[in-house]
Amino acid sequence: xxxxxxxxxxxxxxxxxxxxxxxxxxxxxxxxxxxxxxxxxxxxxxxxxxxxxxxxxxxxxxxxxxxxxxxxxxxxxxxxxxxxxxxxxxxxxxxxxxxxxxxxxxxxxxxxxxxxxxxxxxxxxxxxxxxxxxxxxxxxxxxxxxxx
Numbered sequence: 001x002x003x004x005x006x007x008x009x010x011x012x013x014x015x016x017x018x019x020x021x022x023x024x025x026x027x028x029x030x031x032x033x034x035x036x037x038x039x040x041x042x043x044x045x046x047x048x049x050x051x052x053x054x055x056x057x058x059x060x061x062x063x064x065x066x067x068x069x070x071x072x073x074x075x076x077x078x079x080x081x082x083x084x085x086x087x088x089x090x091x092x093x094x095x096x097x098x099x100x101x102x103x104x105x106x107x108x109x110x111x112x113x114x115x116x117x118x119x120x121x122x123x124x125x126x127x128x129x130x131x132x133x134x135x136x137x138x139x140x141x142x143x144x145x146x147x148x
Contacts, residue, residue: 004049005059064132069145071131075124076146089142096136099125 011029014021021029036047045051050059057065075095076088083091099122107114107126117123129135137145 005063008048008050061133067131068128068133068135069148071124071127072142072145073148075121075128078124079121085143085146088146089139092142092146093136093139095121096125096128099129100136104129 007025007028011021011025014025020026032044032047032049035041036044041047045059072092075092076085080088080091103122108129113123113126113130117126
């Protein structure tokens with residue numbers, strides 16, 4: 001499914017830039033749309049190969065969760081590597097709840113990460129919040145994410 005999402009992103013970028021799709025992308029998109037229009041698939045997502053993962057999580061939510069979890073693991077690894085997963089989760093939870101209350105409400109509408117966050121813990125926090133997945137999350141869930 002990740003391959004299909006990447007193809008769809010390439011189609012979008014090329015269309016917006018006014019560039020031709022190329023034979024492979026055009027064939028893939030044409031076949032998918034034909035299968036949808038001929039009612040071989042119930043939804044455009046199915047025709048494009050974008051199926052829900054186990055548990056019914058939509059592909060776009062699963063992708064957001066992966067991005068969030070990667071940012072949180074990076075935060076733990078870069079800034080709290082000497083601590084146990086439980087202590088890391090506590091520190092990150094504290095930072096995330098403070099960030100949510102104080103800065104995210106201003107940062108999320110800014111069009112990008114503030115430059116002053118580069119190289120700091122706020123860079124990872126900003127990416128976790130900007131992922132589109134639920135943030136902040138509880139300490140137990142953080143421990144589970146960091147333990148993987």
